[in-house]
Amino acid sequence: MALLEVKELVKSYGGRSVLDGVSFDLEEGESKVVMGPSGCGKSTLLRCLNLLIEPTSGAILLDGKDITRPGADVRAVRSRIGFVFQNFALYRHMSVLDNVTLALRRLKKLSKSEAEDRALHELDRMEMAEKRDAYPAALSGGQSQRVAIARALAMDPKVLFFDEPTSALDPIMVREVVTLINRLYLDNVTILCVTHDLGLAKHISDRVVFLDRGKVYAEDRIENLLHRDDPVIEDFFGGEG
């Protein structure tokens, strides 16, 4: 049984389908990247999967349980999914350490010292422990993203979602963030990442789900996709590879 099963997922806005019957699986320990042209529904897909956006129809099974069924505990589902945003989304009124401990204390109900121990462990893993007292405004983009990843990891999620984790970074910071996500990939952390960054996809994906106009157009290993003789895919990758 896959950790995450997405079945015929549809999201429509006023009759226009952004997602039009998307299906794929994500095994435990697997890393999949969702790619596709702008407006193909990548970010909407990620937000539907943790119910930040309510899907119109279809099913999402996490650990075999349909999380879209009426009465499902949406907040419990979300706390099992780590979400790393494009623009980091750190809480600007809190220090780095408080950003990471907030959910541990309020949702996991850990004591202050337990929460701090766990937070510092994850910050250390992301090489950010020495910035524990800094505020987000004092961090670079790469540092912010590393804190955001530590914050997500600290909750011990079943799966880690990344929404364009490198698109707000300059090239040097992209390299450092790709290296860290790659380290998670090698540690067999289950990852679902939306990106248009081919370099990132090459370093962290077992397989790529290629979306086009709200449908799964192809699903394959990145090196196979890059060599496909297909105008839609070729057009997206623009001859790279």
Add this chain to the structure above:
Amino acid sequence: MLDAFPFFADVISYWPQIVRGLRDTILLSATITATGLVGGIGVFALTLSSKPSIRYLTQSYISLFIGTPLIVFLFLLYYGLPNLGVTLSPFAIAVFGFTLNVSAYNARYLTIAYKELDPAELESGRAQGFSRFQVFRLITAPQSLRMSVPALTNQAIQNVKDSSIVFLIQYIEFFAQMQEVASRTFLFFKTYLFTAFVYLLLVSVVVLIARRLERRLAIPGMSASVGS
């Protein structure tokens, strides 16, 4: 004390009245600043309701109280409530009327600050598993409040000055006491000049506290959104 201010000696000799008035002005100002802050946060929370009808009613409330003079509501309560069989003390009416008014202003300041927040932070809170109320309490309210400190403290200063109008509903605070001193001594110029100095002193103290609060509560890297 009288030697230090010989010009005001005649007025200061009424110091028991002055002290009583000051005490009542400070009591009223502090009370309406506190209730107005709590009320403002409550009204602000309602402006973020998921129900459009509640949002509409809340906005109407804010517009009503920002758009009409406070004294009208104080008179409405003071002269109107007894017609409904409700009799409240002038202090209670002053607190009630001011709270309705100040809450509307404070809610508006908080709403302006809210518009400066990063929507991704709020989405991030929900993605972590926080409830809507937790997102409000842990992220929205602290950030909006801290970004509104200059505006909220300006409102506190305004409260001290505006509290002088309650003499019109028979709450005998500092200004009312000074009126009595003036009419008793016929030293109108001296008395009201002294009154102005005392208000200035009182407001200066509030300003000092306000600026310290602004420095302490500022979010690093973020500028206050309103009132600075």
